[in-house]
Amino acid sequence: MIVNNRMTTYIHSLESPESPLLEQIEQEALAGYVPIIRKETQSFLKVLVMMKQPSRILEIGTAVGFSALLLSEYMPKGGQITTIEKYEKRIPVARENFRRAGKEDQITLIEGDALEVMRTLEGPYDFIFMDAAKGQYIHYLPETVRLLADGGVLVSDNVLQDGDVIESRFAVERRNRTIHSRMREYLYELKHHGQLTTSIIPLGDGVAISVKKERMV
Template sequence: MIVNDRVTDYINSLERSRGPLLTEIASKARKERVPVIREETASFLISLVEAKRPAAILEVGTAVGYSTLLMAGAMPEKCRITTIEKYEKRIPEALQNFERAGESERITLLPGDAGEILKELTGPYDFIFMDAAKGQYLVWLPEIMRLMVPGSMLVSDNVLQDGDIIESRYAVERRNRTIHGRMREYLYELKHTDCLATSIVPIGDGVALSVLRERVR
């Protein structure tokens, strides 16, 4: 954990129930080791959607649809979500969860590789949530920015890699070194791109919140 475990436990103890369906989806996903966002990150995501009041949301990485439904519950009635998922085995469960929640009409799931699908989208999206293959964030960023308009929010999850991001590449496991290097490059790009205002928040596994500026400063 990035933040002291006791602090995180206390924060999560304050949470109200998200309802039986979302509680069931999250519990089942974690038991089966499906990657879903942590509860403190879920609260942060909901607050951002409530504050932004987006018209169109893009999510990269559906998994079983937990974060998708969290956003659907916070977004305005006329807002729509487009979500992308590559792992075929999870798609039927996500679609079933959308149906159970009564949100199928407001959510469109696009199956396939995000790198290819992003090139075909026209947008614009005023809220984008990235929670997929961490090693691809930097690769996807140009297409993501193309789909944004001034004021659009980009929320990138899992950017601090349980704190490993601060370590030398030789201090992380060999199999994780490529992702470690790419994530460092991604965060540098977010912080040094003039048209983005980015804050890196040490919550959950690390969240980067970027807003597209009206003009380059």
């Protein structure tokens, strides 16, 4: 636990509902034990997108398409989202959810390994949302920086691992030690990367927000 549960519950109680379809998709995902972004993270993303007004968004990790649909509601009219998903069972669900929302022309889902797909993409993207396999974030970072526009925003979700990231690797379960060490490496790289300025926020399960520095002319 990162934030007091009572505080989280209070914050959730202040939220206004999204569209009926988004609310339904969220409930379907939760019922099917599909991990989706938490309520407080949803609010944070909405505010960031409304502030940044990105015309091109890249999402790494589609799941059932909930977060892509949420982002599409708050980005400028005519904006485009590219989202990547590898897990075959979730891909048809996401495509159907995009169809249900009438967002098939706005959201492009690419199937395959995220790193391999990213290497084929051409930037720049104004906004990148990282919400895939946590142990792979560090491997995605070089391509992420390449694809991100100068002044663009990278949001990395679930970076504090319910607080485990601060523990010694020997204090976490053996099966989680590789992810633990890779996430610590990722956070260090974000904070010390020459092209990024990053803030790590104990929101939801931990969010890192990075801005790519403008090139000096």
